[in-house]
Amino acid sequence: MVSRVRPRESRTRPRVSVVIPCYNYGHFLPDCVGTVLAQDGVDVDVLIIDDCSPDGSAEAARKVATADPRVRLIAHETNSGHIATYNEGLSTVDGEFVVLLSADDLLAPGSLARATALMRAFPEIGLGYGFSPGFTDQPPVARTSASSWSIWPGHEWIEQMCRRMVNPVNTPDVVMRTALMRELVGYDARVPHAADFLLWLRAAARGPIGRVNGADQAFYRRHGANMHVERFAGVHTDLVERRRTFDILFGEDTAHLPEAERLHGLARRAMAREALVTVCQAYRLGRESEPPEPLLAFAEEVFPQVRETRLWRTHERYLTRAKNGRGPVVPPRVSRLVDDVRGRVRWRRWRRSGLMGAV
DSSP: OOOEEOOOOSSSOEEEEEEEEEEEEEGGHHHHHHHHHHHHSEEEEEEEEOOOOOSSSHHHHHHHHHHHEEEEEEHHHHHHHHHHHHHHHHHOOOEEEEOOTTTTTTTTTTHHHHHHHHHHHHHHEEEEEEEEOEEESSOOOOOOOOEEEEEEHHHHHHHHHHHOOOOOOOOGGGEEEHHHHHHSSSSSTTOTTTTHHHHHHHHTTSEEEEEEEEEEEEEEEEOOOHHHHHHHHHHHHHHHHHHHHHHHHHHOGGOOOOOHHHHHHHHHHHHHHHHHHHHHHHHHHHHSSHHHHHHHHHHHHHOOGGGHHHHHHHHHHHHHHHHTTOOOOOOOHHHHHHHHHHHHHHHHHHHHHSSSOOO
């Protein structure tokens, strides 16, 4: 069972290494690095790795590094790709704790002190996270007072992920013990879209997961050039990547997961459900966001019993209605209103508890 405890301040100053990979984000670097160097209650060092940006980001990074001795730069002469760049940086730093922060994101004031206080109080926790609001131009005013700490047994947190099939953790609000990061050998290039999710799951397989509640730990910048938006669009692509993620976890980490078979079954069922929900929603709205056939085939492949579920029967009714030209099941205006309410409920649940799921 998850436990909640009252936060308490740390009486020591832990050292936190922050790795900032950069590719064409040099114009964001001063603000990003500034939020790291301004952190209270911790000693920080910053490593910027420019992955051969063609836009002059390396020069912007040199200026930032020259301005403060706590910042250093590695500038690639050839492009290595994001996973190799992440792992190079994470293997190079030597702070007690480590953070991977994209050059276009920001840390919230006091976030590192809040996270490390939790992890110092509970040394068995290998990964701590929080909440990171999104922003476009200017971040919102940060909430800086933690209301509580949540501590999940790692296997229970994994079960929640298998049931909900949603990654509730944004990379900028994660703090990990460097020793654990090195044990896990960083990010897995086999799942470039879900390497962060796999890393969280593998960390949970080895110990408890902690969360700082009530405060904003980072700010995630939304813009059209976000890598996951540019390279990995589409529900089917996302589901295929998540399937590979869970196959790797339950195929290679079974020594740490005594209930691997049961949990893998939960994950496969949840993936099939998400594929079907996507198809049914398209029928319900009277439009197809992407072809339904790959999603239906995926659902049957990962969970053959899916044809026996009520959701599959719902899909068949919607399909018959669509073939007969009877239009959307629910008026679009009503459907949009329902989806908006559900989205708000999900967002509030995520902000409060650190978990997301279907409503």
